[in-house]
Amino acid sequence: MTTMRVPTRISSLLELEAVRAAGADVIALRQAMETPITEAPEVHLLVCGDTGCRANKSPLTRRTMEELVVEHGLADRVKVVQVGCFGFCKAGPVVVVYPGGTFYCHVKPQDCAEILLRHVMGGQPVERLLFTPNPKEKVRFHTTVDLPFYQGQVRRVLKNCGLINPESIDEAIAADRYFALAKALLEMTPDEVIAELKKSGLRGRGGAGFPTGLKWELCQKAVGDVKYVVCNADEGDPGAFMDRSILEGDPHGVLEAMAMAGYAIGAQQGYIYVRAEYPLAVERLKLAIRQARERGLLGKNILGTGFSFDIDIRLGAGAFVCGEETALIESIEGKRGMPRPKPPFPATAGLWQKPTLNNNVETYANIPQIVLFGADWFRQLGTEKSPGTKVFALAGQINNTGLVEVPMGTKLRDVVFTIGGGVPKGREFKAAQTGGPSGGCIPAEHLDTPLDFESLPALGTMMGSGGLTIMTDTACMVDLARFYLEFTQDESCGKCPPCRIGTKRMLELLEQICEGKGTHADIDQLERLAVGIRKGSLCGLGQSAPNPVLSTLRYYRDEYLAHVDDHKCPAGRCKALTEYQIDQELCKGCALCARSCPTDAIVGEVKHPFSIKIDLCIRCGNCYDVCKFHAVVR
C-alpha cells in the first residue's frame, strides 16, 4: 500500500484529508467485489467483534486466524481485522473475505485453515461455510449482495459497522468520519446546520420521534452561556441492541455528531450516558474519545477553527427509567434517577439547570450523512413524514435474528419473512412486538403495515427505539402482558402513586388470570386501571405502562377469555393451566421425551407408549417441544 506521512495531530481540513487518503486503499479493498482474490495485492479477513459474535467466541476465531496467517508466512499480504456488527448475528461468528465479499457463517477456529488455504491461497470459496437457509439443499449464498437477509436493507447508519475496525480512528477517518464535522465548522454557520437538519425531517430515534432539527433550534435559542449536549445510550428496551451495535461498530460517528450539536447550539461539553450492561460499548467509546482527543478532533480549537468541545462518559447502573431524559439528567448529576416534571424542558433547563440537548445514539448516527450529502439525499428514502432509514433489532422466535436497517415505511411482512427468513418450521407467526414495555403488538392480520412513525400508533403500538421481537403460536399474549407489567412495576421509580401502585394492581390481576383465577370483572378492572395510570403518571414510563395490556386485549381478547372462561392457556405457556399427556396411539416409544424431562416424570419402555406422571411433572414443556410425532398433547 502507498506510504504517506499520516499526521498524528489533525489541525486542518488538509491534514484530515491526508489521513483519509492514507486509508483510501483499505476502504476500497473492503468494497471490492470483482477483483479475483489470488491476484489481489492484499486480502482482508474481517471478523466480527461485536458483543453478539463475541458470545459465539469470535475472538477465538480471530486469534486462530491471525496465528495461521503468521504460520503460513502470509502476514504481508493477508490481514485479519476486527470489525463491528454485520447485522446477521444469528450466523455468528461471521468472517467476510475481501476482495469478493465472501460471507462465511459460524466460523469456528477449526475452519480457519480451510478458509486461508483453499480460499485465500487457492481462490476456491469454502462452500460448506456459506449461508444456506436449508442445509439439505444445495443453495448457497456467497455475499451480502445475494444473501436474503440483506434484501431490502439499506445500510446508512450502519454503513461503517462491519467495514472498519472500530478501535482505529484512522480507519474511521478513511470512512469519512469527521468530514461532516469539518464541513459544519468550516463551511456552515450553526443556523445553516440546524436548517439542513430541519429540512431533512429527521425524527428522534429514541422512541418519541420528535423532530431533531426543531429540538436543536430550541436549544440554540435557549438563553444561557453554558449548555450541554447529551447522548442517550441507555437503551432500556429489553430486546433491543441497535445503539449498542452502533457504539461498538462505529463510535466516532456519534462523537462527530455530538460535536456538531455542540457547534450548532453553542455547547462545549457533551455527555454520553451508557448503560453499564454494555461493557464493550463503554470500552470502545472510551478508546474512541481518547483517540479523538489525541488527534485534536475533540478538545480545544478543533481543526483550527477556535471551536472547542469535549465528551465524557457517564455509566448507568441498571434502572430503566433513566432512559427517560429528565431521569437521565438526574442520574448524570449523580442522583436517584427520578423524572422531573416538564416544563421546564431540558432544552431550557436540563443538566445542572442549563439548556441541554438530548438525542438518542441512532439519531446522532444519522446526522453526519445529512450534513455531508444534504437533506434531499436523506429524504430519498423513507416516507414523507418519516424520512430516512430505521435500524431494528430483530429477535425472538424468528429464523434470522440480527440487526436490520430498512427504509422507513418498509412493510413488516418484508422484514419478518424476507429479511428475517420467517418463523421456525412448523410454527405460525402470531405477533411482532414493538416499542418494548411502552409499546404493543402487531398481529398477523396487520403484517402489511408499513413501519413508520404514523402507522404504528394507528395500531395501538409505537415505533419505540427499534426493538422488534417476533412471537409465534407458542407465545401466550396474556403472559406477555404479565411479563411487561412485571417489568414496569419493578422499574417504576415510585414517584407517582398511579404508576407505583397501579402497575402493581395490574400485575396482580394478570397473575390471577394466568393462574386461571381471573374473572371478566378483572379484565374490566385492567381497562379501568389503564386509563387512570395513563392520566396520573408524570413520565412516559407510567403513561405508557398499560400499553402492552391494552394492545393484547385489543387483538387477543379471546386468549384472555380462554384463560378466564375455560381455564386454558391456548399457547400452553401458563403452567397452572397446562397439563401434558402422551397420546398412547401416536407415541412410538422413542424415549426422546423421557430423556428431555428434567424431573424424570416420563416413564415407559422403549418401543411402547410412554406416559407422564402428573405429580412429578413441572410443566416445562420440554417433551412437547422434542416429540417428533406430536404425541405429547396439552
Next chain:
Amino acid sequence: MSTCCCGMGVTTDDPRFAELDAFMASVREQPGSLISVLHKAQQLFGFLPEEVESRIAHTMSIPLTDVYGVVTFYNLFNTQPVGKYAISVCMGTACYVRGAGRILDRFAEELGVQAGQVTDDRLFSLEVCRCVGACSLAPVVVVDGEVRQLKEADVPAVVAELRQRSELEALSQPVSARS
C-alpha cells in the same frame, strides 16, 4: 481494627480503601461523580457494605442517606455480598420468549437458590438481568462476566465448570489467600 473472621465484613483499615480514596480524589473536580465512585467501590469490594458507603459519604461530603438512596435506587448496586461467580440469566423480552424462564428454573434447581440469592458456600450468586444486548442469540446468560448462549440442558455443565475452576484456583493459591 483487625481482619474479619467471616471474610465478608469490611474494616476501616482494609487496603482497598486506599484505592477508593485515590479514585475519589481523582474525580473530586467532576460534579455528580457519586455513581462513578459507587461503581468503583463495588468493583473493589464486590458489594457496598455500610462501611464503604459511610466512607464515601464522609469523603465526598454527601449525607449518608443520600448515598444510601442512590445505592438502593439502582439495580446494579448490591448491599449484600455476592457469590464468587455471578450467574445472571437474561430475562429481557427476546430471551424470555425463547425460554429463559426454564433456564432460570434449572439454575435455581442446580444451585438450590432462588434468583437474587447466594449459595451457602458463597460460590454462586443467581441473578436476573434485563437484556445485555445479545438478543439475537437469545436465550443468553452472563456467566462470570462472559455472555453465553445457553440451552437448558447446558446448565449442569456450566455449574460443574465453574466449580472446577474454583477448585483449580484454590489449588494454585497459597492457603493464606483464601481467608
